[in-house]
Amino acid sequence: MRDINQFTITQAVKESFRTEPGSRFEALLHGLLDHLHDYTREMNLTHEEWIGVLNFLYDCGRISTPERHEFILLSDVLGFSALVDMINTRGGATEGSNLGPFYLDNAPRMALGADLGKDRQGAKVLVYGKVTDILHKPLPGAIVDTWQADSSGTYPIQEQEHGQDKYDLRGVFTTDDQGRYYYTTVLPKPYTVPYDGPVGRLLRAGNRHAWRAAHLHYIVRAPGMRAITTEVFFENTEYLDADAVFGVRRSLVAKVRPAREVEALGFTLDAKPDAIIEFDFVLAPEG
Amino acid sequence: MRDINQFTITQAVKESFRTEPGSRFEALLHGLLDHLHDYTREMNLTHEEWIGVLNFLYDCGRISTPERHEFILLSDVLGFSALVDMINTRGGATEGSNLGPFYLDNAPRMALGADLGKDRQGAKVLVYGKVTDILHKPLPGAIVDTWQADSSGTYPIQEQEHGQDKYDLRGVFTTDDQGRYYYTTVLPKPYTVPYDGPVGRLLRAGNRHAWRAAHLHYIVRAPGMRAITTEVFFENTEYLDADAVFGVRRSLVAKVRPAREVEALGFTLDAKPDAIIEFDFVLAPEG
Numbered sequence: 001m002r003d004i005n006q007f008t009i010t011q012a013v014k015e016s017f018r019t020e021p022g023s024r025f026e027a028l029l030h031g032l033l034d035h036l037h038d039y040t041r042e043m044n045l046t047h048e049e050w051i052g053v054l055n056f057l058y059d060c061g062r063i064s065t066p067e068r069h070e071f072i073l074l075s076d077v078l079g080f081s082a083l084v085d086m087i088n089t090r091g092g093a094t095e096g097s098n099l100g101p102f103y104l105d106n107a108p109r110m111a112l113g114a115d116l117g118k119d120r121q122g123a124k125v126l127v128y129g130k131v132t133d134i135l136h137k138p139l140p141g142a143i144v145d146t147w148q149a150d151s152s153g154t155y156p157i158q159e160q161e162h163g164q165d166k167y168d169l170r171g172v173f174t175t176d177d178q179g180r181y182y183y184t185t186v187l188p189k190p191y192t193v194p195y196d197g198p199v200g201r202l203l204r205a206g207n208r209h210a211w212r213a214a215h216l217h218y219i220v221r222a223p224g225m226r227a228i229t230t231e232v233f234f235e236n237t238e239y240l241d242a243d244a245v246f247g248v249r250r251s252l253v254a255k256v257r258p259a260r261e262v263e264a265l266g267f268t269l270d271a272k273p274d275a276i277i278e279f280d281f282v283l284a285p286e287g
Numbered sequence: 288m289r290d291i292n293q294f295t296i297t298q299a300v301k302e303s304f305r306t307e308p309g310s311r312f313e314a315l316l317h318g319l320l321d322h323l324h325d326y327t328r329e330m331n332l333t334h335e336e337w338i339g340v341l342n343f344l345y346d347c348g349r350i351s352t353p354e355r356h357e358f359i360l361l362s363d364v365l366g367f368s369a370l371v372d373m374i375n376t377r378g379g380a381t382e383g384s385n386l387g388p389f390y391l392d393n394a395p396r397m398a399l400g401a402d403l404g405k406d407r408q409g410a411k412v413l414v415y416g417k418v419t420d421i422l423h424k425p426l427p428g429a430i431v432d433t434w435q436a437d438s439s440g441t442y443p444i445q446e447q448e449h450g451q452d453k454y455d456l457r458g459v460f461t462t463d464d465q466g467r468y469y470y471t472t473v474l475p476k477p478y479t480v481p482y483d484g485p486v487g488r489l490l491r492a493g494n495r496h497a498w499r500a501a502h503l504h505y506i507v508r509a510p511g512m513r514a515i516t517t518e519v520f521f522e523n524t525e526y527l528d529a530d531a532v533f534g535v536r537r538s539l540v541a542k543v544r545p546a547r548e549v550e551a552l553g554f555t556l557d558a559k560p561d562a563i564i565e566f567d568f569v570l571a572p573e574g
Contacts, residue, residue: 061348
C-alpha cells in the first residue's frame with residue numbers, strides 16, 4: 001500500500017479528484033491545493049490555528065443570510081474583490097470597482113436631467129459625462145444605472161423600517177445622441193461596512209477601521225460592449241487612501257467643480273446644483 | 288493620493304492591518320494574503336469563478352450546525368486536516384490522524400479486558416498493545432480513549448433516534464503497570480463522510496467517492512507527555528489507498544492475527560475474540 005507524508009499529500013489529493021485533464025476546474029483546484037498546502041507547510045500551522053480558521057469560516061456562515069453575505073465582505077476587506085475587479089478590467093476601459101451589497105436590478109428609469117436627490121438634505125451636485133468606446137466614440141443609447149448613499153452615508157434600502165423607499169437615490173438613465181448622461185443628486189457621505197460580525201472581529205484584531213470613501217455606484221452597459229461595474233469617488237474627501245474594501249483607483253476619483261460652470265453646459269435640469277462632477281465611462285467591446 | 292493596481296494591492300492590504308511586527312498573527316495573515324492573491328493573479332480568476340467560490344463557502348455555512356461543521360469536512364477532503372496532523376506529529380511518536388466529528392469527551396471508564404462489542408453483530412476482536420515513550424519505556428497509568436463505528440459502519444451516536452446509546456462502542460481505559468491496554472470489540476466497517484451538502488457536490492464534481500477506510504479512533508494521553516489523536520486501520524481492508532479524508536498512514540495499519548494466539552497473551556477477557564489486533568502507541572514529551 002502507499003504511504004503519504006506532508007510532502008506527498010498534495011499530489012495524493014490532486015490525484016483523488018478525477019478531473020478532466022487540462023480543464024479549467026482542474027487548474028483552479030490544483031492551484032488552490034498547491035497554494036493552501038504550501039501555506040500550511042510554510043507556517044507549520046498548529047491544530048489550534050487550523051481549527052481557529054475553520055471556526056472563523058463557520059462563524060461567517062452563521063451570520064450570513066440572503067441579505068448579508070459575510071464571505072463577500074471578507075473577500076472585500078482582504079482585497080480579493082478589488083483584485084478580481086483589477087484583473088478583469090479591459091485595456092482602455094474604465095477601471096472596475098466593487099458592486100457592493102445594495103444593487104437592485106429594477107431601479108426606476110429616469111429622464112436625463114432628473115433629480116435623484118429631491119428634498120433630501122446635503123449638497124446638490126450635477127453629475128454628467130459621456131459614455132464612449134475605447135476610441136472615444138460616443139455611445140448613444142447606453143444605459144447608466146446608478147445607486148448611492150445619502151448625505152449621512154445611508155442607503156434608503158437600509159432604512160425601509162423608517163419609511164424610506166428602497167428605490168430612492170437610484171436611477172437608470174439612457175445616454176442622448178451625443179452619448180451624454182446628466183442628472184442631479186445629493187453628494188453621498190462615507191459609511192462603514194458591517195463590522196458587527198466575524199469580519200468586524202478580524203478588522204479590530206488588525207487595528208483596522210471599517211470606513212469606505214464616499215462614492216457613487218454605476219453599472220454601465222451598451223449593445224456589443226462589455227458592461228462595467230464601478231464606483232466614482234470625489235477628490236479631497238476622506239478615506240481615499242484608506243478605503244476599507246480597496247475600491248478606490250486614482251482614475252475613478254472625480255474633481256468637484258463650482259456650480260457657476262453649469263450654464264455653459266446647456267442641460268435642462270429639474271434642480272439647481274451647488275457643484276458639478278464630470279465623469280466619462282469608457283466601454284471595451286464584448287468578448 | 289496613492290494608486291493601487293493588481294501588483295501593489297497585496298502590499299496595500301498587508302499595510303492596512305496594523306499588526307504587531309514579527310507577531311504570529313502578522314505572519315499568518317501576510318502568508319495567507321500572499322498565497323491567495325498570487326493564486327487569484329495566476330489563475331486570472333473571473334468574476335463568475337470568484338463569486339462561485341464565495342457562494343460555495345456561503346452554502347457550507349448554511350448547512351453547518353453545532354453538530355455538523357461543513358468547513359472541517361471541507362478541510363478533511365482537501366487533505367488539510369491530514370496535513371496539519373502530519374506537521375504536528377513529533378519525531379518518534381505515533382503519527383496523528385483525524386479526530387472526526389463523533390468524539391465525546393465523557394465516555395465511560397472501562398476495566399481492562401472489558402468488551403465494548405457486547406451482543407453486537409460482527410467479528411469480535413481483541414485489541415491490545417502498549418503505551419510507551421519514544422525510548423519504548425512503558426507508561427503505566429496512561430489513558431486510552433477509544434470510539435468507533437459498528438460492523439455496519441455506523442456510530443451509535445448517529446442512531447440515537449433508533450434507540451441506540453451514544454456512549455456505546457466507546458471506552459476510556461487506563462494502562463496497567465506494564466503500560467498495557469486490552470479489550471474486545473467488534474471490527475468496524477467502512478462508512479461514508481456526509482455527502483448531502485456542498486462538500487458532497489465538490490466530491491461529485493471531481494468524480495470522488497466519500498468512503499473512509501475502516502478504523503478505530505484513539506486519543507492517548509499520559510502525564511508529562513503530548514497527547515495524540517489518531518486512528519488505527521486494518522491490513523487488507525478496503526479504501527486504505529483511497530480514504531476520503533487522507534487519514535491512513537502506513538504506520539497506523541495493524542495486522543489482524545488469528546485468535547489462537549490469544550491464550551499465550553494471558554489477558555483476562557470478558558468475551559472470546561475471533562481475531563487479534565496489536566497496536567502500540569508512542570508518546571513524545573510535552574512542549
